[in-house]
Amino acid sequence: MHGSERREQIIRQIQESKAPVSGTKLASFYNVSRQVIVQDIALIRAAGYEIISTNRGYILNQPKTVCRIFKVQHTDEQLEEELNTIVDLGGCVDNVMIHHRVYGKMEAELVLNSRRKVGAFMEDIRSGKSSPLKNITSNYHYHKVSADSEETLDLIEQELREKGFLVEERRQVV
Template sequence: MDTKVRRIKILEDLKQTTKPLNATLLAKKYGVSRQIVVGDIAILKAQQEPIVASVKGYLYLRDEDDGMYTIACKHSSEETREELQIIVDNGGVVMDVIVDHPVYGELVGNLDIASRYDIDQFMDKIASTKAKNLSEMNEGIHLHTIKCHDQATYERIKKQLREGGYLYE
């Protein structure tokens, strides 16, 4: 298959689903290496395609995707699990974490956390790699982009985060 055709097909695959697509699975589908797919995605992103990488794979961001809200939070690393649980238990999807860096500006970590299972996977990866939460750079202050079905879901999440002491106001 021609390189341009493969990239068009990968882009079509991304546009046809709302679930993340794993580079390894795309590589098998198109008979190339995972690294070739990663390169194809990089080229598509350079062509201004709104593709983001999450821990579960690549997502195509649609303009018509509404229900995206940004919320400011503050907590310790030990409280990360509870904060994420409040969001997903109340119907939200944690799309990312954003922190402000004094040199680089806004740093974004793509998360795509929609369930307690996803939270477990994320927390296990933090522990096994001994990585630190991005929020530790700013004394626990950070933003999340959360996807909600409606305004009521967002308001419920905000209320629960406030009651838990996680909302930064």
């Protein structure tokens, strides 16, 4: 196993563990020395992960986020209202996706988590020569939205529904 593969697995192990993961346990699991694990942890930190060393082992300090995909439809004039509704309630609009009958799935990263970022995005749309992705699928599109809790996502869903943006999926009975 290469070091990069081991480091990816170490990150996953620490993320998925409910308790701190000791360096000794990691060294034994990967059949390497404790010093190799210390070096791996340093490289993982350098890559941007906030690994905390405790007297019981390593933990990953990461904010808890949950995600949900919303199918929505609205006009160009309602685009800013839709995005601000999501960010005002504590959500982050991670992306926009469409399912085109000919071209298949198309997706663009957005990462809009504040009114300032929504404003900048809207300015890009208004001043550019491009139109929103939703326009090629009769305004139907999807957003992956992340938030700090399921309750926040529930509030976002409720507000999108009340504003008429949420598309309710029809379940087919077979």
